[in-house]
Amino acid sequence: MKTSELRISDLTIEYTRSGYAVRPIDGLHAEAGDGELVLLLGPSGCGKTTALSCLAGLLTPTEGTITVGETEVTSLDGQALTDYRRYGVGIIFQAFNLIPSLTTLENVMAPMRIAGVDRATARARAEELLERVALQERMAHRPDELSGGQQQRVAIARALVHDPPMIVADEPTAHLDFIQVEGILRLLREIASPGRLVVVATHDDRFRPLADRVIDLTPGTATNEDEELSVSVSPGEILFRQGDDPDYVYVLRSGAVEIFRERTDGSEEHLGAMASGEYFGELGPLLGLPRSASVRAREQTELTGYGPQAFRRWKASHPARGAPDGQPQKR
Numbered sequence: 203m204k205t206s207e208l209r210i211s212d213l214t215i216e217y218t219r220s221g222y223a224v225r226p227i228d229g230l231h232a233e234a235g236d237g238e239l240v241l242l243l244g245p246s247g248c249g250k251t252t253a254l255s256c257l258a259g260l261l262t263p264t265e266g267t268i269t270v271g272e273t274e275v276t277s278l279d280g281q282a283l284t285d286y287r288r289y290g291v292g293i294i295f296q297a298f299n300l301i302p303s304l305t306t307l308e309n310v311m312a313p314m315r316i317a318g319v320d321r322a323t324a325r326a327r328a329e330e331l332l333e334r335v336a337l338q339e340r341m342a343h344r345p346d347e348l349s350g351g352q353q354q355r356v357a358i359a360r361a362l363v364h365d366p367p368m369i370v371a372d373e374p375t376a377h378l379d380f381i382q383v384e385g386i387l388r389l390l391r392e393i394a395s396p397g398r399l400v401v402v403a404t405h406d407d408r409f410r411p412l413a414d415r416v417i418d419l420t421p422g423t424a425t426n427e428d429e430e431l432s433v434s435v436s437p438g439e440i441l442f443r444q445g446d447d448p449d450y451v452y453v454l455r456s457g458a459v460e461i462f463r464e465r466t467d468g469s470e471e472h473l474g475a476m477a478s479g480e481y482f483g484e485l486g487p488l489l490g491l492p493r494s495a496s497v498r499a500r501e502q503t504e505l506t507g508y509g510p511q512a513f514r515r516w517k518a519s520h521p522a523r524g525a526p527d528g529q530p531q532k533r
Contacts (some may be wrong), residue, residue, distance in 0.1 A: 448486025457503025
């Protein structure tokens with residue numbers, strides 16, 4: 203019997219946007235067992251969809267390995283990669299991606315026909331799967347005649363046509379109302395079974411109670427919301443870099459720091475400077491976002507770092523100019 207264990211080792215994903223290096227995933231390690239429902243959980247921008255694309259063989263990570271069962275996905279190329287994308291993984295897209303001109307039945311038959319399956323066999327398999335997702339009465343309907351929940355069920359049936367050992371779903375409840383969500387959650391739970399792993403990228407906490415495993419991609423925050431600590435930084439020393447997990451909001455007690463962005467060609471874009479009495483870096487800890495810029499000391503600098511709750515109290519009693527997460531305010 204086939205198995206579908208998942209092993210992710212030291213996964214790093216980096217790409218360039220507007221000349222800047224963006225690293226949404228940095229050194230991720232994770233494992234999941236055969237038949238599990240796994241969540242990649244986190245807010246928008248944390249790298250969920252990018253990681254899912256690597257699992258599906260649609261993107262190649264910068265570093266690290268992904269292994270599904272006995273297949274090391276990150277080492278595949280050529281025909282082996284094409285076969286993996288076709289037979290090794292089923293993809294459920296956030297926007298359904300159904301072909302508007304085809305009926306429900308034809309949408310599910312399509313990937314089998316493309317793979318060379320004869321029409322009679324493809325039709326029988328599609329009918330079987332549509333019955334499994336409770337759409338046997340909608341086989342002749344086109345996508346615009348279906349509700350969002352029904353379209354997502356068609357997409358799930360289509361992902362199952364080759365009986366792949368892994369299903370990946372990108373925000374499968376994003377376009378559904380609360381009534382439709384319940385049915386999709388239950389269906390995804392059911393198809394995660396021995397021989398098949400289901401990995402769902404979502405920000406929706408409603409999945410959590412149904413999951414066997416949660417891989418939380420939310421950037422780290424201060425371990426103690428009320429924490430306050432003193433920090434001393436030497437000239438030229440980096441306080442934090444763009445892409446780092448957020449920790450504290452910083453208030454300058456003395457000295458000065460410069461704020462800059464690092465470009466992929468090695469150059470730097472100067473964004474501004476902060477002096478005594480100013481604060482910076484609050485968006486990361488308060489919103490759970492990675493650092494959007496880097497900060498370096500211009501001279502010997504003394505700062506106080508505040509956890510989110512501690513910063514709110516400080517801010518209420520110390521109105522001051524600030525720079526959210528290293529971004530100088532326009533004044």
